[in-house]
Each structure stands twice: as C-alpha cells, then as structure tokens.
Amino acid sequence: MSLISSAEAQPARGAAMRKPKAPVANRARIVKAALDEFAARGFKGASMDAIAARTHTTRALINYYFGGKEQVYLAVLEHVYAEIREAEGRLDLEHLPPVAAIRRIVQFTFDYYLAHEGFVRLVVTENQAKGRHLKKSRAMRTLNRPIIDTLARVIARGEGDGSFRPGIDPVEVHMAIAALGMFNVTNQHTFSAIFQRDMGARGDVRRRREMVTEIILRYLSKP
Amino acid sequence: MSLISSAEAQPARGAAMRKPKAPVANRARIVKAALDEFAARGFKGASMDAIAARTHTTRALINYYFGGKEQVYLAVLEHVYAEIREAEGRLDLEHLPPVAAIRRIVQFTFDYYLAHEGFVRLVVTENQAKGRHLKKSRAMRTLNRPIIDTLARVIARGEGDGSFRPGIDPVEVHMAIAALGMFNVTNQHTFSAIFQRDMGARGDVRRRREMVTEIILRYLSKP
DNA sequence: CCATGAATTGACGAGCCTGTTAAATTTAAC
DNA sequence: GTTAAATTTAACAGGCTCGTCAATTCATGG
Structure with a gap:
C-alpha cells in the first residue's frame, strides 16, 4: 500500500515481469499537478479532470494509478510533508x-x-x-x-x-x-x-x- | 440592497400591521445556519440544501432572499465581521x-x-x-x-x-x-x-x- | 369580503464531476 | 513474431448541486 515509497518502487524486476511504460514519471507529474490543484481549490473544489489536464493524461489513468480522488490527495499530503522534513534535515x-x-x-x-x-x-x-x-x-x-x-x-x-x-x-x-x-x-x-x-x-x-x-x-x- | 442592515429591518410595527410570514426571523436563521455550513465545509463544499435543511426552509426560498449561493456567503461574511468589530468596540x-x-x-x-x-x-x-x-x-x-x-x-x-x-x-x-x-x-x-x-x-x-x-x-x- | 402582492413551495432542467468498464494500444519477454 | 501483461483511451451511468419558474399560500389594505 505504501504510497510514498512508490517513487523508489522500481519493482525488483522479477523474471516474469513485463513492462514499464512511463508510470514512475507519470506518477510524479500527477502528484505535482494534484498538489497545485488541491492547494488552489481545496479538496472538494479540486477537479480530477483538471489534474488530468495539467498532466496531459486522463482521469481514468489517475484512478488506475491511485484508486480515487481521496488517495491522490493523501499521496500529495505525504509527499509535501516528506519534502519539508527533508529540507529541515539539511x-x-x-x-x-x-x-x-x-x-x-x-x-x-x-x-x-x-x-x-x-x-x-x-x-x-x-x-x-x-x-x-x-x-x-x-x-x-x-x-x-x-x-x-x-x-x-x-x-x-x-x-x-x-x-x-x-x-x-x-x-x-x-x-x-x-x-x-x-x-x-x-x-x-x-x-x-x-x-x-x-x-x-x-x-x-x-x-x-x-x-x-x-x-x-x-x-x-x-x- | 443592504444585506447586513436586514437584521434591524423590523418594519416599525405600525398599529395596523400584523406579522408578515416570518421573513426577518428567517433571514437571521438562514445567515446563522449558512455560517455553520460554510465554516464546516468551505465555499464549494457547502450545500444550499444543507443550509435549507438546517433552517426548515427550502433552497428556493434562500435564493429568493439572497439571490444565490455567493450572495449568501457574502452576507455571512459581513455578518461575522460586524460581530467581531462590535465586540472589540466594547x-x-x-x-x-x-x-x-x-x-x-x-x-x-x-x-x-x-x-x-x-x-x-x-x-x-x-x-x-x-x-x-x-x-x-x-x-x-x-x-x-x-x-x-x-x-x-x-x-x-x-x-x-x-x-x-x-x-x-x-x-x-x-x-x-x-x-x-x-x-x-x-x-x-x-x-x-x-x-x-x-x-x-x-x-x-x-x-x-x-x-x-x-x-x-x-x-x-x-x- | 376580496383583491393584491409578498412569502413560500415543489418540480424541472442543466451542468459538473466521479468511478467504472470494456476495448485498444503498447511493451518486454520468449 | 507472438503473446500476455501492463497502460491508456473512450464512453457510460449515477449522483449531487445549483438556479429558475410557475403555482400556491397568506397577511393586509380597500
């Protein structure tokens, strides 16, 4: 379930594993776009379509990755907190x-x-x-x-x-x-x-x- | 126009004046209920129906009074600011x-x-x-x-x-x-x-x- | 008692937004 | 080149919310 660790989730590439297209880069871009959208309009105000538009993907894709609006939001939340913690660490x-x-x-x-x-x-x-x-x-x-x-x-x-x-x-x-x-x-x-x-x-x-x-x-x- | 002054709009109650329906009291209750709703869920998140439910009136009535969601919100805003200013004045x-x-x-x-x-x-x-x-x-x-x-x-x-x-x-x-x-x-x-x-x-x-x-x-x- | 206009209601139509599903398209392994 | 999993797309259905409109109450002035 680890949403934040997804960044380093490079799947250890088992023998029977097939294909990376651009999922990792996409995930990162989605989180970034979602951050802007949620920050600008709040949770309810944010639109999944708007997020999709900002990343040149589709709403369905985002749901495929994260599962739903709430989970995207959570991923963003963990992302930004991790970021500030890292900065403080330096x-x-x-x-x-x-x-x-x-x-x-x-x-x-x-x-x-x-x-x-x-x-x-x-x-x-x-x-x-x-x-x-x-x-x-x-x-x-x-x-x-x-x-x-x-x-x-x-x-x-x-x-x-x-x-x-x-x-x-x-x-x-x-x-x-x-x-x-x-x-x-x-x-x-x-x-x-x-x-x-x-x-x-x-x-x-x-x-x-x-x-x-x-x-x-x-x-x-x-x- | 004056939205805030509505509170003291009690129509001077002339001798030949009987109570209208309940417009003044209603307005006050609506502003109060709207305050709670907007505060709890934000502008977009707030629901006109929810406000109506809290006051035992209908969405249509609220629109009749104020004109729309945004104007209700504005009335609430002016109301609370007037309140705190008054308290500070004392x-x-x-x-x-x-x-x-x-x-x-x-x-x-x-x-x-x-x-x-x-x-x-x-x-x-x-x-x-x-x-x-x-x-x-x-x-x-x-x-x-x-x-x-x-x-x-x-x-x-x-x-x-x-x-x-x-x-x-x-x-x-x-x-x-x-x-x-x-x-x-x-x-x-x-x-x-x-x-x-x-x-x-x-x-x-x-x-x-x-x-x-x-x-x-x-x-x-x-x- | 009645006419009038304000107050109130119920129902309707349109728009937006979300999650899902089935089909199409890639990609890596064999 | 084939194949099957991983991605991606397009379209659909359901839900919620908003504003409006015509119809209905109701207090009041005549």
Whole structure:
C-alpha cells in the first residue's frame, strides 16, 4: 500500500515481469499537478479532470494509478510533508550557537512557507477537513518528529549556556514559529483587502521576517 | 440592497400591521445556519440544501432572499465581521495602563477566536478563495479600521510613558496577535495528529493563552 | 369580503464531476 | 513474431448541486 515509497518502487524486476511504460514519471507529474490543484481549490473544489489536464493524461489513468480522488490527495499530503522534513534535515544546526541556530530555524521556516505556498495551503485544506485524512496515515507521525527534536536540542543548549531561560516547551515554540510564518501566507488576502496594505510587498516581507525572529528570540531570552 | 442592515429591518410595527410570514426571523436563521455550513465545509463544499435543511426552509426560498449561493456567503461574511468589530468596540481600554490594555486585547482576541470557531474558519475559507469575495464588499474596509486605531493608541501611550520601545508598527502587531490566536484553532487538527498532543486540552489552552500574551508583551517592551 | 402582492413551495432542467468498464494500444519477454 | 501483461483511451451511468419558474399560500389594505 505504501504510497510514498512508490517513487523508489522500481519493482525488483522479477523474471516474469513485463513492462514499464512511463508510470514512475507519470506518477510524479500527477502528484505535482494534484498538489497545485488541491492547494488552489481545496479538496472538494479540486477537479480530477483538471489534474488530468495539467498532466496531459486522463482521469481514468489517475484512478488506475491511485484508486480515487481521496488517495491522490493523501499521496500529495505525504509527499509535501516528506519534502519539508527533508529540507529541515539539511539545516545543520549543531555547530551554531543557540541564538544563531534559532535565528536560522525561524528564517528557514518563514522562507520555506513563502516559497512553498502550495504546502501551506494544503495544510490549511487538511485542517478544514478536521485532519480526517492525516489521521489515516501512520507515516505522518514519525515523519515530523525530527523538527521537534532538533528544536528541543537547540533550546536545551541555550538553557545550558545561559542564553535562554529555563522551562521552555519546544512544541509550543515550534507552534509559535509555524503560526507566525503561516499566517504571513495564509491570511495574505483578507489582511491585504481589509487593511489596504499589500502583505506581499518585498520590503514589508523582509521586515516582517526580521520581526518574527525577534519575537521568538525575545520570548526565549532571559527576562 | 443592504444585506447586513436586514437584521434591524423590523418594519416599525405600525398599529395596523400584523406579522408578515416570518421573513426577518428567517433571514437571521438562514445567515446563522449558512455560517455553520460554510465554516464546516468551505465555499464549494457547502450545500444550499444543507443550509435549507438546517433552517426548515427550502433552497428556493434562500435564493429568493439572497439571490444565490455567493450572495449568501457574502452576507455571512459581513455578518461575522460586524460581530467581531462590535465586540472589540466594547473593550474599553482607555482607562487601562498600556501593558494591561495590551494584555486585555490579546486575551480577548485569543478567547474570541476560540469561542467563534466559525468566524475563524470562515476567514480561512475566504483566504483560500484569495479574498475574491471580500474585495467586492466595500463595507469591509471601514468595518475593520477601529481595531487598528485602538491598538495604535495603546501602543502610542505605551511609547509615551516608557513601557514600550519606539518604532512599533500597530498593523504588524495586530497581525502577530491574530496569527498566534488563529493558529490555535485553525491548525488544531493537523498539529494534534502530527505531534500526538491534543491542542484543545483545557490546561494546555490556558497555558498557551498566557504564552501568547507574554510573547506579544516581550516584543513590545523596552530591550 | 376580496383583491393584491409578498412569502413560500415543489418540480424541472442543466451542468459538473466521479468511478467504472470494456476495448485498444503498447511493451518486454520468449 | 507472438503473446500476455501492463497502460491508456473512450464512453457510460449515477449522483449531487445549483438556479429558475410557475403555482400556491397568506397577511393586509380597500
């Protein structure tokens, strides 16, 4: 059943095995197209035909591969989460002093959301569905442990060397970072419309990025 | 035309006036039911029949009143924004010292989002639609000025009496408050599923509320 | 009491979208 | 070259949802 492992599912090529046409490449392209479509229109709003059109294939083919709309959606979800986890894994913070490490984490997260609007919107969509699909995927739980662990290690180091105060909850800090970073992209439109300020303006975004890191650092620092 | 003003459209009940059928009461009930439905399933996902069922009327009647799905949605949007603005208006901060005033604003916002999940989810939905509907409503722009103004006054007072540092942008502060408060309800499900921590747990929520106020106050305070 | 116009309903038609099925087309192995 | 599995296509059937329209209630003013 492993949907994510499909990428490396090159079938060990048993003797009695017949034919690869372009299934692997197709699957990848479908997931990518589906990501855009789901992110743009939500689960119900997304159209299988639209996804098919974006990949120059047909709806029937997608169903042949994945089994149905819901399963395509799940594949996309696992794909994007795997992607961000992988990116986080390359952060390499161990040799940085705590404050610099936090700074890097916050800015990485902020930038990643900004550059991967599809991911963010997908998370929003999934929440609108009350996490119904996510709960079905066991892969998710192990998939997101690392970020918390690294964050916890940095905070512990900071407490140790006196740059941070004690009693900080890493999960809550991660939440604050995610909240500030996500809001910047998820609520762009209503905010811009209401306050007549283009939230996407270059300078503003850079300033906001700095503000978010400052907010987090001030929260962690000694009184 | 005025969709929102319909609430107070009680026809002055002249002596020779008997009750019509139930148009006013119906309209109110429809908006309420539509709020729930749109919040629960998004714009596309919401069903006019479902709304009708919740109000014991029919789809045709709703169209007779509002004109169509999109217009019902718009009426709901204006309704909830008017509601939160009104609640904010009752905050009465002028006589509080700056720090206490900020504390009240933050906690009010946090609590309001928590108690009005429908409102929050509607904002999310509208953002998923890239603010398409909001932009059509001129009412929105004037509707949300007050909160920024009051916040700006409190910050100015704080800068004046030395409790806050200078150079703070009220809009960005409001954004941070909104981000932290909203995330707490919008991302409940994915966060709970991924980190196996029930974000809704009583104690956690109260602690988080305190954390959010602390985050904001630390950001505003002198270095 | 009746005429009038607003409020309300039931039924209809059209559009979109999804999943399936059977047929056609490739491809690798033999 | 044949063959059989793996892909791909085209067409179908069923379901859901939306907006509209003509018909029907009902309170009210004359």
